[in-house]
Amino acid sequence: MDRLRRGDHSCTAFTDDEAHWQVLTAYTRTGLAEGEKVLIILDPHDLSDDEVVARMDCGSGRVEAAWDSGQLVLTRSPSFFDFPGGRFDKQRHAEIFEREIELAREEGWSGLRNAGDMGWVLEQGLSDDEVVDYETSVEALFADGRFTAICWYDQRRFSDYLVAAASEVHPLQVLERLDAIDVVRTTKGGRIAGAAELPTREKFTEALRMALERPGSRGPFHFELDLTDLTFMEAHCAWQLISFAGSLPEGSKVVVSCGPLVELSLRGLGVDTVPQLELRVEEFQ
Template identity: 30%
Template sequence: MTAVDRLESGDHACLTFSETEERLDLLAAFVTAGIQQGERILCFTDALSVDALHHDLRLRGVPAEEEIRPAGDLWSSGASPDASIMVRRLAAERDRSPRGLRVTLDMCWAARPQAGAEQLLVFENEVAKLFADSGITAICEYDREAFDSVTLAYASRTHPRTVTATVYHEDATLRICRQHVPPGVRVAGELDGGGAGALRDALAEAVRLDPDVHLNLGHLRSLDDDAAAVIVRAASGLPRNRHMIVVSDRRTGRALRLAGAHGVPNLRLLEKSL
């Protein structure tokens, strides 16, 4: 497994995701790294519109230096996906990118009935040949909700690299993972005393790595007293020049205030209609 912002020219990576926010975070980190290296950035989108992906990257602080196109541009408008055409067009884009090409590919096109399972097999096998001479770096994005387990396993095997968010805890009711942009921690589901230890570890790592700690609770359905106390204690332990910025809905914000958040100057609570 490779950190998304450490992929280098010639890397061909698989990104599987179950949360759109997690996927967008990783894409933002990947695109930003390419911009910093002076590469040409080309994003092919399918599940999201061109305008929606452009908007989401701007929200994550990515400079508007990438090209975003519908995935259908890789074969031709109105036609069924053709893997051979797609690979040839990617090769042409690489050849006209002297400073290197960085590509994101939304693979949802392969889940359509008209695509045919054989097109995905052909694409992933043929596109791998483009990376032999370097000059191109790519992430293929697979939504776990759109593909069956056999296809996801095949996708993982055919990519030399795999990228994903660091996951501190995941079960049927709770997921705690690393957030790339802005750097910090994202929590989704139901957070109670059973998940407090994993949350404590995640926040401790964020304190070590990040100037300010961003805690995204936007997809949290419930927060109990013990877990709220972990958040407040972590914020209160920060030095004066550092802050914890917590994004939540009003219900979660109320639980944090009851746990003492209002008395911690290092904790900034941003309540939004999420």
């Protein structure tokens, strides 16, 4: 979630309600702090507006003030979309969002940040393929960078096929938890996204062990590790990476792609003294 930028179209799939609200709260408060208008489209059976504001505000008064001023808008899917004749029309949906984007500009906000519960597609009886087609059709809304969105899918309500397909058609996927990591094998090595810290330390270390530990191997080893979507790395996790790489045979190379914050952690613990490790640092806008 920390890596989302204006103009990003993303989705998230969740099963843990508490974790989901933590992500949504962080997403909302970030948008408010950046001067964006925030539009949240809720399921009719979700928390009440007062409960949502209280949960996100955490006693700070900032979210409540944004709701009072109109910077934060809470709505429900049936009334927001106003399905003509009770039926879904993807062109009408796009036009509704176009009007909201323009309204946010006219009101003086820096952009429109949206988060929406996709449960309405079930109420409308859309097939999985129709949902995927709709998600693909709205990409033009994000072209000028004024619109940012997270579509959320409750995995307890949707088919595994739709959740997977929705993840494929969205340019970005937001992790379910703020303290989660995602480990993926790639053709040249692996990718780890999220945050490497105390709650995820065990999973992060195990992923490194499986990727880099080579007991009994004497030949050089090459591995490319993509950490560009790792937003934070604690010292313990950084040291584990350095230790695993340093134990590889001479001539081995672990190429780590990362951002400046992860680089800072690794350099502070002596990564430059380990010839098996090579950093490629990417600057993010």
